Amino acid sequence: MQARQLTLDVTLPDGSDFDAFHAGANGLALDSLRALARGEGERQLYLYGEPGSGKTHLLQAACHEASLWGRRAAYLPAFLLRQGGAHALEGLDQLDLVCLDGISALVGCVETETGLFNLINASRCRDTRLVLADTHAPRALSAALPDLGSRLVWGPVFQLQPLDDAGKRAVLVERARRRGFDLPGEVGEFLLRTCARDLATLMVQLERLEQASLRDQRRVTLPFARAVLGEGG
Known part of the structure; x- marks a missing residue:
């Protein structure tokens, strides 16, 4: 029930699809994410970049794309991750695609780090596609939980370049x-x-x-x- 509620409660705005994203130098990240949203290619991606580089747009676009292919998806922004903590992650591995926007909101607390660690592991077992995004590179997150850092880079890491x-x-x-x-x-x-x-x-x-x-x-x-x-x- 938790995963279903989160899927329904976060409304994705119009225009947040892949066709509306101007890739610039981020073509490889766009192509990889589009394939992942369809259930192909990589099983996990990590995107990072400065504010305004397109992270949120891409995560929401991935959910739009997954929906078009009949796949169940959830997008969780940073404010929901902060409010819900580890409980916000419960049951998400039952979906086809999970996009977490601003995972540094989960870092710094053993309970929330454990929730993220468990979600990554469970997603790999259930073949749930996972997209993680933040302003910080994965190695720059000072996680207290051993081995969380290695889980964050189980898939490709893309630094999004701002548009000219x-x-x-x-x-x-x-x-x-x-x-x-x-x-x-x-x-x-x-x-x-x-x-x-x-x-x-x-x-x-x-x-x-x-x-x-x-x-x-x-x-x-x-x-x-x-x-x-x-x-x-």
């Missing part, structure tokens, strides 16, 4: 297209020039533009973006 400006512009244009409006190149440049450059912030500003455009029934242009966001974003 061209990649970020492509993501903005594609997200706007999916939301039903055109984003002129000069508006994309304006966002990169005036806002914080991480994708999470850029997406928030894009949504502000979309909402203002719908409210005022106006196209998104550079003068409109300046009026809505100001020169400081």
Whole structure:
């Protein structure tokens, strides 16, 4: 019951699929994760990278992909791991795919480390695919439990590389297209020039533009973006 509840309680947002992910230099990680979500290839992956590098998007995309293939999947973000502790992991090995986003929330406590250790072992026995993600590389996590470190690297480890400006512009244009409006190149440049450059912030500003455009029934242009966001974003 615990695993079913977690699967249902975490709603995955629209647009968090593999087609909406701009791979950049992360093509191998994307291909490996897509295969894993379908029940092929690797049985465990570890992704790490700085905030905004795409970890959350990829984990949610893996769950979307698994669902399309009729597979049961659960995505647990860091806040659920912190709140639930070891109990949040109970029964997850009964699923086909488990994605844990921010596993450092489980490190530093013997009880939660033991829960993660047991989940990795049980997943291997039951052929449950497992994806672990964090901002830290596995070797950088100071686990108190002996042998947990070796379990974290039972599969390939990928460091996600952040997108360059061209990649970020492509993501903005594609997200706007999916939301039903055109984003002129000069508006994309304006966002990169005036806002914080991480994708999470850029997406928030894009949504502000979309909402203002719908409210005022106006196209998104550079003068409109300046009026809505100001020169400081």
